[in-house]
Amino acid sequence: MIRFEAVSKHFPDGTKAVDGLTFRAPTGQITVLVGPSGCGKTTSLRMINRMIQPTSGRILIDGRDTSTMDETELRRGIGYVIQHAGLFPHRTIVANIATVPILLGWNKRKARARAFELLERVGLPASFAKRYPAQLSGGEQQRVGVARALAADPPVMLMDEPFSAVDPVVREQLQDEFLRLQGDLGKTIVFVTHDIDEAIKLGDQVAVLRTGGHLAQLADPAYLLAHPVDDFVADFVGKDRGYRALSFQASPHFALAQERTVPLGATPAQAAGAARGGWILVVDEGRRPLGWIEPDRLTGPIQPEMLARGGTVATVGGPLRNVLDAALSSPSRRGVVVDDQGVVLGTLRAHEVLAEIEDRARPELQDEAVPPAGGDRPDEESQQGEESQQGQSGRPNGGARRVDSAGSADSAQPSEESPA
Numbered sequence: 001m002i003r004f005e006a007v008s009k010h011f012p013d014g015t016k017a018v019d020g021l022t023f024r025a026p027t028g029q030i031t032v033l034v035g036p037s038g039c040g041k042t043t044s045l046r047m048i049n050r051m052i053q054p055t056s057g058r059i060l061i062d063g064r065d066t067s068t069m070d071e072t073e074l075r076r077g078i079g080y081v082i083q084h085a086g087l088f089p090h091r092t093i094v095a096n097i098a099t100v101p102i103l104l105g106w107n108k109r110k111a112r113a114r115a116f117e118l119l120e121r122v123g124l125p126a127s128f129a130k131r132y133p134a135q136l137s138g139g140e141q142q143r144v145g146v147a148r149a150l151a152a153d154p155p156v157m158l159m160d161e162p163f164s165a166v167d168p169v170v171r172e173q174l175q176d177e178f179l180r181l182q183g184d185l186g187k188t189i190v191f192v193t194h195d196i197d198e199a200i201k202l203g204d205q206v207a208v209l210r211t212g213g214h215l216a217q218l219a220d221p222a223y224l225l226a227h228p229v230d231d232f233v234a235d236f237v238g239k240d241r242g243y244r245a246l247s248f249q250a251s252p253h254f255a256l257a258q259e260r261t262v263p264l265g266a267t268p269a270q271a272a273g274a275a276r277g278g279w280i281l282v283v284d285e286g287r288r289p290l291g292w293i294e295p296d297r298l299t300g301p302i303q304p305e306m307l308a309r310g311g312t313v314a315t316v317g318g319p320l321r322n323v324l325d326a327a328l329s330s331p332s333r334r335g336v337v338v339d340d341q342g343v344v345l346g347t348l349r350a351h352e353v354l355a356e357i358e359d360r361a362r363p364e365l366q367d368e369a370v371p372p373a374g375g376d377r378p379d380e381e382s383q384q385g386e387e388s389q390q391g392q393s394g395r396p397n398g399g400a401r402r403v404d405s406a407g408s409a410d411s412a413q414p415s416e417e418s419p420a
């Protein structure tokens with residue numbers, strides 16, 4: 001665990017970059033520091049590995065005051081990833097990744113083997129090893145940056161806007177891969193971003209900072225969305241936070257309406273016979289949804305290009321938000337629910353989802369283990385509070401990590417999962 005105890009940084013020119021910051025980053029979890037530009041995120045991060053010296057206060061890692069630790073030893077246990085990856089331009093990819101192991105005195109073969117292993121881990125082909133950074137895309141460079149930070153297997157990772165410089169689609173992929181990687185590795189991560197959606201998606205807990213390096217609120221994402229502590233946090237979290245909060249609530253076992261379906265190639269008469277409310281769901285041979293069609297408009301057998309696509313499909317047991325979105329985005333107003341294999345189970349209408357939402361308690365009643373707001377007070381209890389800090393009960397899919405920022409795994413793979 002990393003603990004900030006009333007940490008301040010005042011630069012010689014009088015700038016108060018960080019002011020009395022107190023929080024803890026639990027072991028094995030992702031703590032996100034989020035806030036507007038200039039609010040002291042980078043300064044806070046760099047004080048952890050002592051690239052910047054605090055003016056006052058203490059930072060402890062596993063109970064040890066970092067100011068008393070040997071700097072080299074401290075940094076050996078900390079991986080650091082920055083925006084634009086910060087790779088050495090004149091070194092190959094494999095040499096970049098092996099940088100720290102070589103510095104630590106590993107022999108070359110072992111360091112190279114480790115580099116190749118990590119290249120694969122972050123989803124890059126071994127053939128990239130001999131390339132130079134300029135021969136990689138921004139997203140690929142960023143992956144190499146992550147691999148390099150992981151090379152010596154440090155328990156702690158500091159990540160400063162690592163995905164901010166790449167386009168939204170690649171960013172989403174990098175975020176998903178990062179969550180998968182963290183699912184395997186369980187590092188203690190402090191992650192800095194100015195993007196609240198990224199913070200909500202990646203953070204086990206999220207610390208919202210305001211200008212001057214003040215902690216406005218520290219909570220898990222579901223709690224933050226449901227209970228912003230003041231107008232600043234509410235504005236920062238955004239206007240659609242009520243809807244977004246549904247990402248953190250698992251769907252119950254809804255009683256689904258049976259949906260009659262037709263295959264591609266069905267005739268207008270067959271489709272009309274099976275239609276309900278003017279629409280019929282078209283499925284493939286495995287009963288996976290392909291899209292909706294209005295039999296009244298058919299002039300011949302159903303062809304793929306005739307289907308109304310673009311709606312989302314919800315997987316049973318997934319987040320409530322996905323079910324609601326499936327209903328709202330469906331041309332027939334009937335949201336398609338599928339099983340884990342993508343096979344149609346039935347449909348559901350928005351009012352049924354809303355009735356469920358109406359009946360539900362707000363997140364704090366379920367997540368009793370989550371502190372309402374942390375940080376502004378120093379923590380009295382030290383290590384033993386670590387386990388109880390995070391309530392996982394709000395996570396859909398039995399506590400599995402989300403890989404969807406918008407709350408819809410569907411949106412990441414529109415071709416696979418969006419029939420209609």
Ligand SMILES: Nc1ncnc2c1ncn2[C@@H]1O[C@H](COP(=O)(O)OP(=O)(O)O)[C@@H](O)[C@H]1O
Nearest residue numbers: 011013015017036037038039040041042043044
């Ligand atoms: N070396 C420095 N000297 C003076 N002011 C600095 C220095 N580094 C950062 N600052 C100021 O401290 C504040 C916080 O900076 P920073 O931590 O980089 O913010 P963020 O990463 O949240 O955008 C800003 O006002 C910035 O201009």
Ligand SMILES: [Mg+2]
Nearest residue numbers: 041042043160
């Ligand atoms: Mg910064």
